[in-house]
């Protein structure tokens with residue numbers, strides 16, 4: 001096992017801290033054996049945690065505290081939020097779930113596009129994740145495939161790390177400027193969405209499409225049904241792609257149905273604001289944590305493209321209902337930008353005013 005030993009002098013007297021990497025074939029059972037810990041630690045865990053300790057991802061960094069080479073404590077991350085803490089007290093062992101503490105650092109980057117976006121951002125920041133997050137924020141505004149040379153990009157972001165490993169990045173502000181346009185995006189801490197300097201959201205209420213696709217095999221309207229052999233109203237759009245392609249919620253909302261629905265096969269149905277419901281059908285399956293009553297965010301993966309139900313080949317049937325009536329999904333696409341009003345608008349403006357001042361942001 002690789003051993004990364006960090007000595008944290010101000011913390012340590014006779015204590016020694018090891019930070020180790022969970023190897024690919026390492027098991028929780030082996031871990032207990034290696035530290036001469038009793039098996040009952042495992043047996044006393046609840047079912048959910050038992051499952052988690054059996055699936056600790058390779059590469060997970062865990063922490064062992066020793067006192068004169070005697071085991072004192074272990075911290076093993078189980079997911080992005082929680083870790084298992086095992087403490088030795090006298091001759092007893094206490095195992096409990098505690099939150100993971102991350103280091104958060106605010107960083108700034110000023111980038112000029114010389115080659116291409118991901119290259120120049122990586123060169124300036126060492127991060128690929130930053131490029132993906134930036135593209136996601138401005139995807140309704142900018143075609144990043146044709147971004148002009150000498151475009152200036154400013155980003156202020158928060159980096160969440162643990163033992164020096166970057167775990168997540170949150171962009172707080174970004175601006176993209178060239179001779180054609182100048183866009184700004186501020187993260188509104190109240191709702192987690194990005195708005196411009198006029199409190200208008202950068203993205204519409206809906207994503208343009210719920211899935212990456214190779215082609216559209218059937219549009220909204222009347223069509224001759226290939227399986228039923230009759231003329232029928234096709235009340236959605238069919239997107240063709242490979243089985244397993246992730247399907248995303250097009251807007252924030254609440255799952256009102258997840259399960260089998262006759263000809264539609266495996267589906268997810270989501271209720272959104274302003275009388276909208278979206279339907280994702282013929283799914284192959286669902287990711288973990290997708291269930292009736294669950295609130296989902298725009299862009300979240302809610303299923304995988306499949307061929308279930310009455311279907312002629314792998315595709316996603318995507319339907320949009322507005323106040324009880326199926327409507328053409330293309331009609332909702334770029335419309336419905338969200339503008340903050342009232343209290344939310346006042347709070348947003350007072351937040352960005354301070355943010356602009358604190359960070360010396362040059363306005364347009």
Ligand SMILES: [Zn+2]
Pocket residue numbers: 218234236237238316317318
């Ligand atoms: Zn369809």
